[in-house]
Amino acid sequence: MRQLMLGQRLAQELDVELMGSGGFALEQLMELAGLSVACAIAAVWPVATRLLVVCGPGNNGGDGLVAARHLLHFGYHPTVLYPKAPKDSGTGIFYKNLLTQLEKIDVPVLDTTPETLSKDNYDVVVDAVFGFSFSPSGGIRAPFDVVMDRMKTTELPIASIDIPSGWDVEKGDEAGDGLRPAMLVSLTAPKLCAAHFTGEHHFLGGRFLPPNMREKYNLTDLPPFEGTAQCVRLESDVCRI
């Protein structure tokens, strides 16, 4: 059975396998994921220079921190909003390194949400708040409630990493009042919620899946990456069900 999208359980299994028998460290996957997000954003907005990268407390936020660093190197002016940096121990050390890397290249890191998200201060908002481990049933707690509200009402285009934040990984925006991103960068494979994505730009990133895992997870119908590209555009009907 070939498929183009993964459910939450399979997405988790695939991640566990990559970092178990696949031999990858989380840092490596995050670096490649973040790089692919930066490449996809540059493909869609070659001249948008001011980016607000909103980073959540988990791995999706880490992808955002990495993307912000690459985007600076690509010539953009990223600002990171990181309302809740993980504690300075355990995996927190790893996130602290990502923050140090941003500091060294003078990327501003905010911990409170700007009053307005408009064309006056930014061109694009990158949504790296919640990923495929998120479940909307618990609701969105402080400090992310404020920035989620501002992202819902902003006039700026939003680029979501892997999952539009606040959406159910499989059912999408069930309540109907969630984010409406203009862009989605699915990592490794689209998750089921991608069937409900109606924005203009859908990309696949995360070019690290070994061919044998592509086959095992029945993902061989996903379009191949061309040449040295880190991302590939997905046609809008690819994930319709």
Ligand SMILES: *[C@@H]1O[C@H](CO)[C@@H](O)[C@H](O)[C@H]1NC(C)=O
């Ligand atoms: C892939 O498809 C085969 C055949 O339908 C199925 O048995 C298998 O469980 C699928 N693999 C995964 C990881 O879903």
